[in-house]
Amino acid sequence: MTPAKYIHVVAAALLFWLMPFAAVAEGLVVDQKFKGDKEIVVSFSAPVDQAVAENPANYTVFEEPDPDIKLEVASAVLAAGGKSVTLSFKDKLNTAMTHVVVAKGLAGIEKTTFTVSKSYLGYLFGILISALLINNFVFTKYLGLCVFFGTSKKKSTAKGMGVVFTLVMVVSALMSWVFYNFILIPFNLNFLQIVVFIGLVSLTVQAIDTILRKVNPVLFNSFGVYLVLVIANCVIIAVPLILANNNYNVFETFMLALGAGGGFLLALYLMSSVSERMQLANIPPSFKGLPIAFIVAGQFAMAFLGFSGLQLF
Amino acid sequence: MANDKTSMQLIARGILAENPIFKLALSMCPAVGISTTVMNGFMLGVAVLFVQVFSSMTISIFKNVIHPRIRIPTYTLTIATWVTVIDLVLAAYLPDAYAKMGIFVKIIVAFAIITMRLEMFACKETVKDSFWDALGMGLGFMVGMMVIGFVRELLGSGAVMGYDVLGFKPLLFFILPSAGFFVVGLMMGFFNWIELYYKRKKGVK
Incomplete structure (x- = not known):
């Protein structure tokens, strides 16, 4: 195989490999991370409705291995500009685990699901x-x-x-x-x-x-x-x-x-x-x-x- | 090489003259790690006694069929088998005590004292003598663990075997995990001091 052909193969492989990342970035949720051991900060690509985003009942959070144990969200606070929300929890989070967050009704979408984890x-x-x-x-x-x-x-x-x-x-x-x-x-x-x-x-x-x-x-x-x-x-x-x-x-x-x-x-x-x-x-x-x-x-x-x-x- | 000691002498040697913890300074990990109470020391002592007695007897029974070149792996596997037995028994019947001892029951497999007794005694002597020797060594370990546990429990929490005897806590520091090193070090120093004191007395006479 000539080097020129190589480049096509590598580019195609790279594209496939990067696709999941690109798909995530296009959605509503841009970034999500732990802050301390009691809070999760979520950033959005567009401003969201304050009444929906600040209602703790709209969020369901659990650790990935046990979907049945729901973690209680004490409060949700929308930052100025409406582009990021801070979820505070009653109990300490085990930040070594991957957490799954399901949000209802954000920006008119019925269910938004994303995962929060530390970098591996x-x-x-x-x-x-x-x-x-x-x-x-x-x-x-x-x-x-x-x-x-x-x-x-x-x-x-x-x-x-x-x-x-x-x-x-x-x-x-x-x-x-x-x-x-x-x-x-x-x-x-x-x-x-x-x-x-x-x-x-x-x-x-x-x-x-x-x-x-x-x-x-x-x-x-x-x-x-x-x-x-x-x-x-x-x-x-x-x-x-x-x-x-x-x-x-x-x-x-x-x-x-x-x-x-x-x-x-x-x-x-x-x-x-x-x-x-x-x-x-x-x-x-x-x-x-x-x-x-x-x-x-x-x-x-x-x-x-x-x-x-x-x-x- | 025949053994010329009686059973009582063998036991006494294990507890006093060749005490595994204070004299031979072997198997120090549990002596530092979990000797916070007399009960903990006793439980691990029983486990070690069991493993020591049964592996010594096993090796003594089979000493004539074990090829010298593979004797160390044979010892290791024998000990590992008996440790598995006591590990499963403790986990099944005494789950609370087992949880306190944690990984130390499984660690018995790497205790130098057990292998040393097999190599130095059980592979040459009769089953009966090996039994008494192992009993002495196991009891020596148990007594050592219980003495350290007694000192730590009495001075750390003012209690013995869980019963409050002093009514106050003289040195709370002794119950902390890292104090294990200090307690063992100070006790070894104390025993050395007694020994030196008597030697000096004899010398004067």
């Missing part, structure tokens, strides 16, 4: 940030402590362990996702979760060990020792269990695994930096070693409490 990328990024900082697996979920205290003595060890851990975490979480969705659920084997997930984790570690040994011996020499430790870590089995519990899709799984691994790396690095300083400090003999490490970790845990409620999108 923002939502995915939210999962990553949540696993990394807000629900850091070490400091707020208290998982993986054995390995955490064992390998946070030196910065270089901490970095190596963190990187290997993140790698294993992402691979094993994705594999667990595939097994969970295509084998455990279809064959109704949900009770085998623990056995299957721990088997997959051991398998991943063994596979990475073998592959790394052959493909990149230099990397293996520096990181290989940490691989064995990974199996003894609770976080690595916690992530598949959490994703099975929340029915995450593959992108969400990836983000969760990346966040969990990154969070562990962060925790290890912070802790090892303090540990290196502590070697120079004068610590009471009965607190040397683990006790003081626990108290430092407690201070980090309190600092990480400050991240709770953090919302970027």
Whole structure:
């Protein structure tokens, strides 16, 4: 095929792909978004009738998965110019969910239906940030402590362990996702979760060990020792269990695994930096070693409490 | 390698000399995470005791047919099976306690203490000795969890086993989740201090 013909194909594909967006933009509703966690702002292409737009009874709002649970609209306020309306709700909205709004009688149209959702990328990024900082697996979920205290003595060890851990975490979480969705659920084997997930984790570690040994011996020499430790870590089995519990899709799984691994790396690095300083400090003999490490970790845990409620999108 | 300890010595070793939480410092996650009350500690302790005893006995029974090269995967799968059993039993009969413990029951599968006992004891000794050893280790874990839970509950909410005994709350901070690190750290330091104190006394004499 010549390049000229290519352009036609690409243009046609692009047109098809863009058509849904164009169709939405032509309707009455131009833009809809969440404002805070109690309000939805809707903009219209033309001014609408105030009496209709400001009557809360004209709006039906529900979360996409449960159409039967209607969310109560407390008030609807039309902005000056009549081109945008703010819907306020009695209860907090779960802004992670897609909300469906049905409006009656706006601009003479009997029923206008549209959906409100956060941008999906923002939502995915939210999962990553949540696993990394807000629900850091070490400091707020208290998982993986054995390995955490064992390998946070030196910065270089901490970095190596963190990187290997993140790698294993992402691979094993994705594999667990595939097994969970295509084998455990279809064959109704949900009770085998623990056995299957721990088997997959051991398998991943063994596979990475073998592959790394052959493909990149230099990397293996520096990181290989940490691989064995990974199996003894609770976080690595916690992530598949959490994703099975929340029915995450593959992108969400990836983000969760990346966040969990990154969070562990962060925790290890912070802790090892303090540990290196502590070697120079004068610590009471009965607190040397683990006790003081626990108290430092407690201070980090309190600092990480400050991240709770953090919302970027 | 024959075991020369009696059953009582094996249990005492698990609770005191080789206590999994305070001495070996293994399986720290639940000790920090859910030890806010004595009851929580007791429930998870029972779960760990169950898994430890049954996996130790299973491995001890089959020790002659397990090839040494695949022994670690065998241990893992044995533990995972027993964890599944206790997980389903707790979810069915004690849903309230199960909800409180959350993911920690399933996490038992990754506890280093259980694998360590299988590797160091159960794969060499008789079924009877393995049973006592596992009982000692499980009880040691349970006692450790309950001691931490007792301190946190008493100082945090002024209660023991849910009954108000002090009538006031001396250190509300201890009941907060992040205080788990502090409590475990301070208690470890305290036990070390007692040990050092007695050693020094002996040295003087």
